[in-house]
Amino acid sequence: MAKFFEGESHTFSEYLLVPGYSSAENIPANVSLKTPLVKFKRGEKSAIELNIPMVSAVMQSVSGPRLAIALAQQGGIAFIYGSQSAEDEAQMVREVKSYKAGFVVSDSTLTPEMTLGDVLDLKEKSGHSTMPVTDDGTSRGKLVGIVTSRDYRPSRDDRSKLVSEFMTPADKLITAPEDTSLKEANDIIWDNKLNALPIVDKNGHLVSLVFRKDYDSHKSAPDELLDDSKRYMVGAGINTRDYETRVPLLVEAGADVLCIDSSEGYSEWQKRTLEWVRATYGDSVKIGAGNVVDAEGFRFLAKAGADFIKIGIGGGSICITREQKGIGRGQATSVIDVARARDEYFEETGVYIPICSDGGIVYDYHMTLALAMGSDFMMLGRYFARFDESPSDRVIVNGSYMKEYWGEGSARARNWQRYDLGGNKRGLSFVEGVDSYVPYAGPLKDGVEASLLKVKSTMCNCGALDIPELRDKAKITLVSSTSIVEGGAHDVLLKDSNQQVSYNFRS
């Protein structure tokens, strides 16, 4: 006889928080969002604590090195996507680990033979207006010049004009050598009224650029997530197929934590992968597993040795697993169920295994609900895909800036390794994800700050100054569909229809 779960399975939008008492202490500035990333024993601390409860999805359209750096600067961690060769993934990890704060490796590099048209297209896609020019067009090529928006007039100049004709050539540029400190670079920038300073090695090859604005932003990153050597922390996705070759490369590259990326975690394949990592590295390599949606799945992965466990099947914005296969569970119900299992497991064993709500966060308050329901942190895809730093292109659709966002189970990602059951090298036997656009949302820093201010404010309304206190004090209610209508602007005619858009804008 099949097992029937009692009650319906619900999603975040069907819940609200009922305010508790807030004292004068309860102001956002006093709220801490610190949270454990990996398991720990009673009375001990997690070996890795996030400063904000956000991690980025293991996806091609979300987690590249640029986003990883930007997220670590805010206090969270990115999981570099595993649907690429192990060597390329390890190289991305190395890029994050070798990043010197304030020194930017350009991903918009030109050759002298390119045209103004190419420059404008690249500017449109990347949002960058300062682009180095190298002999071979790579970010480590010989520096031959630099292009900024002051070098051309898009309305007057011919699009076929060559970069070599309007760039500032290297012999007219102020550059600095590799061993320049950030402070020295900044002094050079100020003394010479520069916007960007190229750093070059002794052979004149480009190493990085220091921007005036980055120096400022580095100074204002009090939550940044650093390892013992003051490098940014970064995670990496793996699969249950090639872990014996992939994991050693990622560990050597310096990945701080790994995560098995799969739509279904309650499987022998995940157990084998976890056991192999433990047998090879003991506890020194941290690894999360998932995804599961009930207590049984949690216990299975807990016993198999996972350092954290991800929750969620079919709730991702680009995910059509529920439609295709009819498996999954409402995200809120899954989190509530698994959080209970985590607490029981902690009572029984004295081992606390953090859980992560993965997918389906649409409004900022969904994050607060996920935390209140017991999630230790959240994994987000769509949310991060919208920012400047995500790897996908920025495009104009119907007059608005958009970023591309595609699922790992889409035909575009061709991530056959994510599917233990059905994938093969020629592609997926059927798709479980879509390819889409999401509204462009500017720099990650601004978006995350705005979202977390809302989370902190709601926590204050619940009388909580940290995540465990929120969990203890939160009063959560289910809402009817008509009370959801009541919660938005209703029965009024909005003066400005854009207001409706920005008011309803999903972050």
Ligand code: RVP
């Ligand atoms: P969202 O944040 O709602 O965009 O969801 C992101 C999550 O969706 C990922 O972390 C992953 O668990 C899931 N995903 C990624 N690709 C696919 C798919 O193609 N079905 N699903």
